[in-house]
Amino acid sequence: SLRPGVITCKAAVAYGAGQPLVIEEVEVSPPQPNEIRIKVVCTSLCGSDVGAWLSQSLFPRIFGHEASGIVESIGEGVTEFKEGDHVLTLFTGECKRCKQCTSDKGNACQNLGLERRGIMHSDQKTRFFVRGAPVFHFCAVSSFSEYTVVHTGCAAKVDLSAPLEKICLLSCGIASGLGAAWNVADVSKGSTVVIFGLGAVGLAAAQGAKLRGASRIIGVDINPRKAEQAMKFGVDEYLNPKDLDEPISQVIKRITEGGADYCFECTGDVSVVTTALQSCCDGWGTTVTLGVPRGKPEITAHYGLLLTGRTLKGTMFGGWKPKSDIPLLVYRYLKKEILVDEFVTHDLQFEEINKAFDLMKGGECLRCVIHM
Ligand code: CXF
Ligand code: ZN
Incomplete structure (x- = not known):
């Protein structure tokens, strides 16, 4: 019997440094106030996922921070997003209120900046559970899951016509x-x-x-x-x-x-x-x-x-104000002003995610896009 609003889905869980990820059933909590739950459509693997997987000690953990998806549900107080919106996840967010966000000189948000402890910014808890035990997040994004929960400040709404299997690359590496x-x-x-x-x-x-x-x-x-x-x-x-x-x-x-x-x-x-x-x-x-x-x-x-x-x-993130600027970068891609498709060297199914890690570790890819 699940808690109200909880969904179960498949996620790639990392249990130890450098150990192959295990795809298994996870419970994903409903979005809390000012959060959205996203159906991840595509996630590309970034070198930072591999770096953290190899060198950090916070486990079990769901990695992934370069992703595109569709809003599945919204938490209390959310007005900016609705079910069905297309989004890119943001590993460093934008609250639009702090000293950094209100200055045009930088993008290191003081409230929704890079999250290193594997928890959500708002309540220091996780939204993932495996067999009742919490699973740590990565950069408050954790896109190696069919569904994930992010703060509204850590997602950018993008044009519905933009191909999600390509623009996920603008969520981190290419934009940076x-x-x-x-x-x-x-x-x-x-x-x-x-x-x-x-x-x-x-x-x-x-x-x-x-x-x-x-x-x-x-x-x-x-x-x-x-x-x-x-x-x-x-x-x-x-x-x-x-x-x-x-x-x-x-x-x-x-x-x-x-x-x-x-x-x-x-x-x-x-x-x-x-x-x-x-x-x-x-x-x-x-x-x-x-x-x-x-x-x-x-x-x-x-x-x-x-x-x-x-x-x-x-x-960090190429100096972009993530929520404000990334949708504009998507337009520039749609107008063919920037190359994005050309960075995709491999398209893989979610079940093959460990192959993406091998390719990145071996320096054999630019970007592997993982289709959920
Ligand atoms: C990184 C920055 C350092 C921590 C992990 C995420 N950003 C993008 O790859
Ligand atoms: Zn990255």
Whole structure:
């Protein structure tokens, strides 16, 4: 006998670091005040899901934070969404009231920002249960479930005509890369850009730089297979640090006459932050970090790199105001101004979700879209 409003459905539950997910029946609580319950339609796998699965210790847990879906039911006080609305989930939300949300300078919402404890923002509880025991959330989204509950501030309503099996990519990775180039670096026409890490996020940053008129985009990755598809996203030249017998920053400084205008760190290896700073030019060279480190998060660099005028900028979700801006990015996709479909390298059924984890771990995909 279920509590009123509870539904049961299938979810992929992680029971331990690096252990294959188990698809099983979960109970999903009804949406609480200011929450909505979503029927997840598609969810793509992001490197951060794999990173957290491999390195964190909060289990059992339902991962997934890059998703599209349809509103199934709404909680008390919800006026902004109705059953049937199409939404993208937001791993970092927007309350529209706090100091961050009311400033146009940033997007780190103080109420609905990145949730790291595996619970819901509003009551510090979970909405998932397996055999009566609570299951932790991920980023207050947990999209590896046929149904999930999110705060209204952690969902963006999108155009009904937009294909949910593609726009799920705009829920995290692709939006983050484009935003890093446009909002954070503000790449200018004719500039030289270096992208460290040619996964989906790095290639989205490359696309953003290209659309701004960058004249030279150099892609760097230790996996030569990453070079294959890089050109269609704007990368002009590929460098593999493993093929070089001098430091990559030295090569970049030489071929760019002193360093790049902009570098983007999209690997999550903190030592690459230093390399990126060393690869941008004196005076105005700017490094933007997008990668999410799995291990030791400390960075080190010679202070002289800053004394000579470089800037190091961090970003979360490409600086986008998630609820306000993401629907507009969906329109830009519908108008064919940005590439999204091209990032989908694999379409998988929900039952095959562990294959998506293997592909991401092995650096063999850009984005796997999981169809629920
Ligand atoms: C990440 C940011 C760091 C924690 C997990 C989610 N964002 C997107 O991938
Ligand atoms: Zn992500």
